[in-house]
């Protein structure tokens with residue numbers, strides 16, 4: 001059973017160890033993240049499934065992390081003490097592989113390049129772990145990569161994931177990790193293009209309404225030009241939620257560093 005689903009960003013600067021005060025400029029995002037993490041801790045799912053744009057990625061294959069467990073830290077960002085560890089839900093991973101195969105979607109645990117948890121996984125899980133109640137058994141993780149396949153295929157893959165969750169009767173939360181446009185500001189990481197804010201306007205409208213059919217109406221050129229990161233994570237999540245009536249909420253959105261950070265939640269009604 002899907003308990004809830006979330007879109008969250010993954011800015012390293014949000015962690016006080018890295019931001020060193022700069023994180024206060026995205027306080028709305030911090031508050032939004034805490035709200036989402038508290039809801040997740042309250043739901044105490046057996047499994048958290050997380051789609052990450054920064055794990056192993058292939059053009060024609062969805063990589064799912066193999067093995068019993070993994071850990072990751074933020075040493076790339078100079079703070080190795082920020083560390084997250086999780087056990088994988090191996091039975092659910094196998095079930096997803098089987099269901100994807102049946103559906104003709106190339107997905108599986110082959111071809112891992114780096115077993116360490118990437119920052120798009122570590123940052124959301126850090127918030128979850130901080131909110132997690134000690135008395136609850138710790139969740140297991142399924143970490144899912146994106147691919148170069150179509151948005152529609154990401155959506156279809158999400159449907160396989162939902163079937164797999166149902167087949168094993170897991171209580172589960174889905175997290176779509178993804179930043180929005182990277183081109184919102186001239187002094188941002190990739191400069192400004194007008195498609196940056198336009199993409200963020202359209203995607204946050206979709207996040208807010210939960211009307212995911214509109215993902216497929218987004219102009220491809222707009223998405224390319226905007227330099228987005230999380231669209232395909234959101235498409236997988238949309239597939240996971242397909243056929244479920246949910247209450248959508250855009251919890252927060254801002255982009256003071258030139259990158260769009262949006263947080264939204266989907267709670268079954």
Ligand SMILES: [Zn+2]
Pocket residue numbers: 010053054120178179229
């Ligand atoms: Zn990213």
